[in-house]
Amino acid sequence: MGYKVRRELAYGVLVLDAIIAAAFAGHAAHTRDRWMIPIVIALVGATFVLRRMSYRPDRCGTGNGWFIAATVIDVAWIYYVHNWLALNETARVVMFVPFSVLLSLVVVRMPFRHAAVALVVGTILLSTAELTLPFSAPRLVAVLVCASVGVIVLTATLIVERDARRSWRMMRLLDAQARTDVLTGLPNRRHLEEVLDAATADTGPVCLAIIDVDGFKSYNDSHGHVEGDVYLQLVAERLSSGDEFVARMSGDEFAVVWRETAPAVARRRAEELRADVAGAVGSVGDDGVRRRTASAGFAILAEREKNSDSMRRLLYAADRALYAAKAAGRDSTRSDTAGIAAGAPAPPRDARALSSRYEHAVWAADKRGCDAAFSAVYRSRGQAIRRSFIAGIFGAFIVGYVAQVIIGRPQPGVAYQITMTMLLAVVPATVLALVGTSKRCSVRVGEIVYLCAVGLIVVGLMWERLVQVPTGTVVVPFLLPVVIVQHLALTHIRYRLLAPAMWLMVLGLAAVELIVFGFEDRRFINIVVAVLMTGVMAQMSDRAESTRLLLWRRTRELEQMGRRDPITNLPNRRVFYTALIDAFGLEEKYVGVLLLDLDRFKEYNDEHGHLAGDDLLRTVASTVLDSESSEETAARVGGDEFGVVVVGDRLDTVLGRCSTIRDRVAAVSVDGPPRAHASASAGFAWTRTGDETGSRLERIGELIRQADVALYQAKRDGRNRLVSRPVVPQTTVEVANEFA
Known part of the structure; x- marks a missing residue:
């Protein structure tokens, strides 16, 4: 997916480069710097070629180096050209446009260590170049804002990459479990x-x-x-x-x-x-x-x-x-x-249930519930991220306020405007955002509250800019509120809510800028940068959310596959043992294990083949599943053996449920071909929680052993019957260890 983002970003940055190069050519054509025009055009072409090479891994390796090289070249010449275009402005701020290009490193899915080094070095060089110019408060604010945004973006990128790695490892583990036999460790x-x-x-x-x-x-x-x-x-x-x-x-x-x-x-x-x-x-x-x-x-x-x-x-x-x-x-x-x-x-009537493709289709049919669970988890994780972001933004504004008002000592009118922006916009928005990210606020409402808080900051900054520009003292550059909007792409807000909010804010800022101040080359370049970066960040957010959703679905699907027997679709041995462990954690309950074994199934398999035997097993499994209640867990634990964990308050109720399940299995018939009528022997062992005489694993092992003994007693007594027995107060450590 990173290569696709690089391809789209290459064309987006090409448009930006062309606009900046055209503006430079228009102004430099009649000056002594016109010799720079072909060099700028060559740099535009070179960076585009390098970006194209970065998403051709079959020819150019991983492409990370090519993309970083293109970004560095772009940042260097855009900074120079933008600086040249602003020579007539005393308090010019030219750092935001090249810094926006530099931020593209974090959206192309390259390893964090590569993006972090390039972004940190680039930000340091840009800040150094900016601070070597004559001192001005807007320039200092630009450096502080870019540094703060860089730290915030790198932190969010690190979190995203860490989560992606964890999800990938978990998915690989679940994938292995879903394709591995629990008993033997062989593929299933x-x-x-x-x-x-x-x-x-x-x-x-x-x-x-x-x-x-x-x-x-x-x-x-x-x-x-x-x-x-x-x-x-x-x-x-x-x-x-x-x-x-x-x-x-x-x-x-x-x-x-x-x-x-x-x-x-x-x-x-x-x-x-x-x-x-x-x-x-x-x-x-x-x-x-x-x-x-x-x-x-x-x-x-x-x-x-x-x-x-x-x-x-x-x-x-x-x-x-x-x-x-x-x-x-x-x-x-x-x-x-x-x-x-x-x-x-002919294929058995339920043969499709054997294939993982059919399992995937069944899982996809239930994706609404999966997506709802993903939405809840995705949004809840976003609360902590949004809380960190708003704290970082507020801290950056405090530092900027100190630098401008206390250290810079601007004119009284400018200081008053900055103070009003802090008191009427930044502080209330921070409080509002913290309320929206608190545990008492629902996640859905919290997202809307956070968007409103960011909108309040953006409105406050734009109001301050509208007041400052006519006076000739510009402390708030146009791209500052735009950068505030861009961080929303990293806040885990669902895309269908995020995208309209981002575009509404950015297009509103662009409209106000053009209506109030009119058209001008550098202003138009800034608006193009704002629109392109919004498109890139919004698309990055959409793809990141889609990727996480796909990983979430696949992980849930693999979890289900790893807990299900591939032939009968019943829970497997792993789920059976887990249910027993959970049952022994209950207080004052009767816990029973029913082991069911199909009588003479081996002879049926030998006579009609494994495919017919599989069909019979699926029919029996559906009967066991239909007979299962909320307090029971049925599983396939062996070839023709099924296990049921039964929990209840009364022993007669537990025993009655086991008898009912065995009777229903014994009544199973398959019309064929071939025709078959099942009979089943069953062993049932029970105990009561709260009367522990050994460790939990030892008691589980003894419970299963006694159920196994009862099962073979039923076979010796003539088959097709249920034999029950309580667990005697003795343990078999070897058996317990086998089931651990």
Whole structure:
């Protein structure tokens, strides 16, 4: 975005340079300084070329140096020319126009350290040049005002850059969380689909292997979810030892993707990974060490077969090959022989919910609420910034008042005018602005109050100028109130309110200047500078706000993605554990954990494939979500396992809610194809807060362990039932640490 701003600014400054050069040429053509005219024209062209080079990073590097060089050259020759045009004025002030050009450094999105050094050095040089001229109060005021504005603008720029960096880091962190499986740390299903989508645009073949741990369901049923989770983490560690892209699809299924790799090499590597997984071991206590086997399905997407549906067909082909390997006795790798285009079923009715593109569309549909939240945060942050600005402006006026009235000792009439401006405009406006930025004032009203306060200062300064110009003693240059208006672009006021206010003030100042004092070259140049800088600052404010809004939306979107399971769109394990921690922070409440497991889901998956299994999981998830109340948090915590955190004042109410959820899940049916009817076993464990016998994490670990024990008791008792048990007063530190 900084390059776009530089391009637009290059043409805006070119217009200003052309006007100043034309004014200089008109006056110098009949003087002995006419030899300077071609030099000024050459400098105008050179600075424009340098600015053009600054937004061509493909040819000219980052462009920061080119833009700074152009600005320095512009400031130097504009100061000289403006000074030359004002030779006939005793108390001329020529610093504001080149300083306005110098301020362009902070709106082009270059690193703060570069802009700060250039702005500070430029301001010092301009101030030095101004102070070497004969002393006058207006000149001293100009130096003080420019120095104050420079400090304020640099401070605001530093804050903006710091916030942008923090937002970017947060966004990258959330982006990683949204695409990472909570248990294994591998990329999740969402990330897998994004990689496969991108791979379909590659020029070479795409190879996919799906690796499944044989008999993992029975292993999990026998030894519990905790031991199963440890085993899955070991498998993930072995699979991620190479350079391939490895993702956890769901449960005990993992996917490996090769892009632009020879199919024979990828097929050989798939067998190596499968054998490595088959060699993974897990400690199971008294039963010693058990060795599991693994099956794998391998499929190839050739270049000629790529189309908009390639990702789904490739997944289906690899899934079909996986179950061919299982049918052949397991512990082997089979390649798909039917081809990508053969036999792929129609997409499941909720398949769109799997894609991050659809998630983004759903999020965008709710952007009104997101924008309202952004508006509240954006405006509330602006209160502190506006408070700092008005304090800095008031301080600059105090310094200027001391320099003009006490040190400069002007004529009594001029001192009276300056004092009246302070008492009737600056002081009341400062008080008004501080009231508008106080905590007792609403943000919306505070913005309007602050704009009114700035308008009062501008009116006071312009009144003082109107009184001073006819007397020949000009203390308030035209660009001083304009600079006061420009700072509004940095105050976090929403653009739809800010832009009309800025343009109303600046165009009003320009109209009064031309109507009262008439047309004159330098006056016209000042008005052009005011209009151009207002346009640049207003546009900068609009783009800064838009950028922050986009970052805000993306951050909120990534937060939601990082808290949601990519297949079912239910909350994930991270949200489940967070809800448990929050529940244990409540006083005198019954807290229960319901663990739901779909009976014989593995057999259904083996018979009909993962895509049909995913469709069943989404149907069950929607049922769990529909059954959820405000005091419950439902999440997908494993392959076909769902967890619900239930909080209530009465134990019978909590138990009744869990029974209702299990009954509704057990009644789920899918019309197909293929047809399916779900049954579910459930384990429920409960405790009461306020009766702590250990740390919170230990109690959470024990609560989940007891729910897991109750779940497998339900399976041993015949499945499709609910077993509940209270938490006994004992802790398992190892379990608690696993859930930390």
